[in-house]
Amino acid sequence: MNGLKRTLVVLSLIGFGFAAHAENVLPMAQPEAVGLSSAQLKRIEETTAKNIEEGLIPGAVMLVARHGKVAWVSVQGKREPNGDAMKYDSIFRIYSMTKPMVTTALMQMVEEGRLQVSDPVSKFLPSIGQMKVGTEVIGPDGKPQLHLADPTRPMTVQDLMRHTSGLVYGARGESLVYQAYRAAKIGDRSATNEEFVARLSKMPLHFNPGDRWEYSVAVDVQGRLLEVLNGGKPLHEILGERIFKPLGMVDTSFQVPADKLGRVAQPAPGTNGKPTTVRFKPDDGAKYESGGGGLLSTTDDYLRFTAALANGGTLNGKRIIGRQTLAFMTADHVGSRPGRPSGFGFGLGFEVRTTLGDSAQPGTVGEYGWSGAAGSTFWVDPRNELFAIYMIQANDADTRDLRMQFRSMVQAALLD
Numbered sequence: 458m459n460g461l462k463r464t465l466v467v468l469s470l471i472g473f474g475f476a477a478h479a480e481n482v483l484p485m486a487q488p489e490a491v492g493l494s495s496a497q498l499k500r501i502e503e504t505t506a507k508n509i510e511e512g513l514i515p516g517a518v519m520l521v522a523r524h525g526k527v528a529w530v531s532v533q534g535k536r537e538p539n540g541d542a543m544k545y546d547s548i549f550r551i552y553s554m555t556k557p558m559v560t561t562a563l564m565q566m567v568e569e570g571r572l573q574v575s576d577p578v579s580k581f582l583p584s585i586g587q588m589k590v591g592t593e594v595i596g597p598d599g600k601p602q603l604h605l606a607d608p609t610r611p612m613t614v615q616d617l618m619r620h621t622s623g624l625v626y627g628a629r630g631e632s633l634v635y636q637a638y639r640a641a642k643i644g645d646r647s648a649t650n651e652e653f654v655a656r657l658s659k660m661p662l663h664f665n666p667g668d669r670w671e672y673s674v675a676v677d678v679q680g681r682l683l684e685v686l687n688g689g690k691p692l693h694e695i696l697g698e699r700i701f702k703p704l705g706m707v708d709t710s711f712q713v714p715a716d717k718l719g720r721v722a723q724p725a726p727g728t729n730g731k732p733t734t735v736r737f738k739p740d741d742g743a744k745y746e747s748g749g750g751g752l753l754s755t756t757d758d759y760l761r762f763t764a765a766l767a768n769g770g771t772l773n774g775k776r777i778i779g780r781q782t783l784a785f786m787t788a789d790h791v792g793s794r795p796g797r798p799s800g801f802g803f804g805l806g807f808e809v810r811t812t813l814g815d816s817a818q819p820g821t822v823g824e825y826g827w828s829g830a831a832g833s834t835f836w837v838d839p840r841n842e843l844f845a846i847y848m849i850q851a852n853d854a855d856t857r858d859l860r861m862q863f864r865s866m867v868q869a870a871l872l873d
Contacts, residue, residue, distance in 0.1 A: 493870045561700065564786060618804075646747075677748050765778075770783045810825070
């Protein structure tokens with residue numbers, strides 16, 4: 458038995474529950490051997506234990522890797538309130554951590570010459586070209602109404618990837634555009650991806666494509682675009698062939714099969730009078746395969762995807778994206794457009810750190826990643842050769858603070 462296998466067995470015996478195939482991802486190292494502080498990592502464990510005790514989360518799985526080696530894994534608490542213990546192979550709703558995988562698959566299409574990021578979306582999804590920009594004006598009756606006008610330029614694939622499309626999430630505002638999205642039930646899980654785009658195409662755009670950054674259903678459109686480019690094949694098959702199978706991601710899916718349901722993590726009840734956030738059922742049979750937020754996954758599976766990114770697009774001899782393509786994706790594509798928080802731009806599928814100061818979040822210029830609505834997050838820090846994964850299921854009121862806390866404390870673990 459080699460050293461890596463011995464290490465994994467020891468960790469399994471103390472309750473981390475590593476899947477047997479974890480040994481095929483990355484070697485392991487002691488934190489100080491890769492320039493990380495064991496004392497600081499222990500503080501993260503203690504802080505997480507306090508979060509569990511206070512009822513913010515039932516449990517968590519956390520991982521930090523540096524210099525191509527896994528230096529720290531912590532599995533704490535329970536999989537669900539009053540349930541069994543959290544395990545390394547617990548399955549989490551990763552929500553928007555779906556987005557980077559979908560955009561990576563679409564960029565594979567660019568590498569294959571099937572499309573360009575400058576292409577208008579309507580070239581492949583004609584109904585998108587019919588969308589008008591809705592500007593709120595006061596009507597003759599003194600009430601607000603939408604004035605619809607042609608956009609100043611077509612929405613491009615790049616706009617979808619960097620969130621400058623003019624699309625929105627209906628729940629993120631109260632203007633007439635957001636209300637229209639809610640009334641039309643954009644993102645309804647009973648609709649297919651094709652039906653989603655047909656319904657979306659009747660909605661107003663919030664602004665002219667390219668004018669600003671706004672988080673939106675744009676990656677759900679990318680999911681349908683992938684289906685069209687692949688002859689109508691469903692999104693789960695496309696991602697399986699292009700991302701999951703090459704990397705050995707065996708537990709990532711839009712629907713959890715019956716024999717795995719006992720591994721799904723659940724959020725805590727609402728704390729301090731705050732409501733419990735309703736999360737989608739992992740086996741609800743939804744027709745909608747949301748490219749923007751529909752996947753469930755494990756820490757081990759997401760480790761494989763993140764490790765491939767950190768290694769320039771390849772893992773264990775399987776390349777999912779070209780090194781230069783990845784560099785293009787993780788550059789800032791938003792620039793001076795309004796909409797992004799201080800210190801952060803946005804690339805193609807990833808948030809990108811652009812400046813060290815100004816933002817309240819510690820970090821490193823050039824790091825990139827994204828988060829999920831239930832609190833999970835990941836990022837890759839090329840300059841420090843570090844990446845981290847945080848898997849939780851929290852309520853909406855608590856997710857931002859928990860993510861910020863984890864990121865800040867991991868940054869503090871760097872010794873060199």
